[in-house]
Amino acid sequence: MFQVALTGLLTGLALIIAVGAQNAFxxxxxxxGEQVLPIVLTCLLSDVVAITAGVFGLGIVLERWPSVLPVAQVLGGVYLIAFGVHAAMRAWRPGTLDAGDGTAMTTGRAIMLTLALTWLNPHFxxxxxxxxxxxxxxxxxxxxWFLAGTLVASVLWFFGLGFGARLLRGIFARPTAxxxxxxxxxxxxxxxxxxxLAH
Structure with missing residues (x-):
């Protein structure tokens, strides 16, 4: 049982430790230091729902109706490009890139952005x-036991990334960073x- 859980932990980490839209956000x-806990919890809850559904057999449903994925690809592709353009505009105007005081983004907006970046991504x-x-x-x-291992991986990664990122705050005190x-x-x-969109 421990070996199966460990396999789930390592497999889960291998899949989520990647540079992607959700992790970048x-x-x-x-x-x-802005709305970190709601974002972390939204990421974690999304993983719990999706992975548990996969273990229960939703994967079989998606295999039988593969047309669902292309629709998600188009929606996700358009959304990611728009998000990228917004990030490019922030980089172009460094005056808007201060560290913030935690009030610039509302909790609701943070959760909605996280849900969009997660559930509009077909790779998810x-x-x-x-x-x-x-x-x-x-x-x-x-x-x-495998499911338990993957969920532990999600907890470790999202909390580690979300709250560990503050260690880089000194570097990002400079607008150039x-x-x-x-x-x-x-x-x-x-x-x-x-x-x-290309695929």
């Missing part, structure tokens, strides 16, 4: 629902968006 907000379904669901079910009755970060986010978001 969480990193930026973590550095700013492929990784969390199809892939993890398929691997979990390969363990038969022990699949719940924010310009570099937002430029990187713009490139990541734009590349992901174009990639989704």
């Amino acid at each position: 969480l990193l930026r907000q973590g550095i700013r 379904y492929l990784d969390a629902v199809l892939m993890l669901g398929t691997v979990a079910n390969s363990f038969g009755a022990d699949r719940w 924010w310009r570099v970060l937002d430029s990187g986010i713009a490139v990541v978001m734009g590349t992901l968006g174009v990639g989704l």
Whole structure:
């Protein structure tokens, strides 16, 4: 059982530790110290819902109706490109890139942005629902231990990234650092968006 849970932990970490739209947004907000807990909890809850659904068999549904994924690709691609353009505009105007006092973004907006960046990304379904669901079910009755391991991975990563990012705040006291970060986010978001639309 421990070995299955450990496999779930390592597999979960391998999938979520990647430069993506959700992680880039969480990193930026973590550095700013702005609405971090609601974003972390939204990311975590999304993983719990998606991975659990995959283990319960939603992956089979998506395999039978693959037309759902192309629709998500188009919506997600357009959204990511728009988000990338917004990040590029922030980088272009460094006067708006201060560390913030935690009040610039409301909790509701932070949650909605996080939900959009998560659930409009078809890779989220492929990784969390199809892939993890398929691997979990390969363990038969022990699949719940695999699920537990993947959820521990999500907790460790999202809390670590969201609240650990504050350690970089000294670096980002300089506007130039924010310009570099937002430029990187713009490139990541734009590349992901174009990639989704192209495929």
